[in-house]
Amino acid sequence: MNRRTFLHNATFGLPAIFAVMEAVSCSATKSAAGTKNTNIRWSMGWILWRDFKKKQIPLREAIDNLSALGLDGIEFSPRKDELQKHDFTRESFRDFIKDKNIAVSGNYFGGDYYDPAKKNAIMTSFRSTIDNLKFYGSKNVVIGPPGRNVEDIKDCVIKSAPMLNEMGRIAREEGITIGVHPHVNTIIEAPDEIDLIMELTDPQYVGMAPDTGHIRLGGGNVVEIVNKYRDRLCYFHFKDSDGEFKRPDFAPNLRELGKGVIDFPAVMKILKNVSFKGWLNVEQDYTTTTPLESATVSAGYIHNVLKKIL
Numbered sequence: 001m002n003r004r005t006f007l008h009n010a011t012f013g014l015p016a017i018f019a020v021m022e023a024v025s026c027s028a029t030k031s032a033a034g035t036k037n038t039n040i041r042w043s044m045g046w047i048l049w050r051d052f053k054k055k056q057i058p059l060r061e062a063i064d065n066l067s068a069l070g071l072d073g074i075e076f077s078p079r080k081d082e083l084q085k086h087d088f089t090r091e092s093f094r095d096f097i098k099d100k101n102i103a104v105s106g107n108y109f110g111g112d113y114y115d116p117a118k119k120n121a122i123m124t125s126f127r128s129t130i131d132n133l134k135f136y137g138s139k140n141v142v143i144g145p146p147g148r149n150v151e152d153i154k155d156c157v158i159k160s161a162p163m164l165n166e167m168g169r170i171a172r173e174e175g176i177t178i179g180v181h182p183h184v185n186t187i188i189e190a191p192d193e194i195d196l197i198m199e200l201t202d203p204q205y206v207g208m209a210p211d212t213g214h215i216r217l218g219g220g221n222v223v224e225i226v227n228k229y230r231d232r233l234c235y236f237h238f239k240d241s242d243g244e245f246k247r248p249d250f251a252p253n254l255r256e257l258g259k260g261v262i263d264f265p266a267v268m269k270i271l272k273n274v275s276f277k278g279w280l281n282v283e284q285d286y287t288t289t290t291p292l293e294s295a296t297v298s299a300g301y302i303h304n305v306l307k308k309i310l
Helices: 002-007 015-033 059-068 090-099 116-136 151-174 191-200 212-217 222-230 264-273 290-306
Strands: 040-045 074-075 103-110 140-144 177-180 207-209 234-238 278-282
Touching: 002 151, 002 264, 040 222, 040 290, 059 090, 059 207, 059 290, 074 278, 090 116, 103 116, 103 278, 116 151, 140 151, 140 222, 140 290, 151 177, 151 191, 177 191, 212 222, 212 234, 264 290
Parallel strands: 040 074, 040 278, 074 103, 103 140, 140 177, 177 207, 234 278
Antiparallel strands: none
């Protein structure tokens, strides 16, 4: 029985999880010694552990999980006082993840970019985000679009472009890259909305940070859109999904990597063809199991399927 079949059929208990983690870790070690693609780095979002509703999970435990699973990083967008809540300072967290060979892959950032009255506050917060990324040696800002509860979606997309261009210019001066992140329930959800914001933003300042799950749930063809903007790709949220999205709750549609319908091998082939260099972050907003079980399934798919394509 291969690992993927085991993961599909097994009833997870701690012995089973640890056995899979050991197998994944061995696979990752072998890859590092041989065919590892140093242009691609793999991370997972802290959101999987942070937002788990059944119990509070320490940040240290999430980092330990990622390290044991042979991953390279964590997408960490700290909330106010979050580090202190987990008994870290910014310095001690930086040192802790370094000891675990884990890096910060990126930071999610959202705002009502179409609203001039909010510009000063957005820019102040954005500069703070850049400072935080530079502290950790990271270079990626994931641009979360404004919410969709507006009167004229197209108008808000158009009005968002100038501020995004300015943010991209500021970021580039600091060695940081920003990428527009299509997401359901926002003004950049459907394919025509993605096309419009990409048309209106300057390629030298604003890249594309696709979320595979949200592109599909928003009515887009993931492979076609990734290929269309292949020259602007700067960061990814890898998310699998299945079923029809019924607004506003997308949690029932989410799956661990390899458990939904998204053609990740085809996406990886595009990345190989364009010699993509950067982070592929697994963004699992919701799981029906536990964060460790979910991360183990996705990490197994990464090591045993996706890495073999590059």
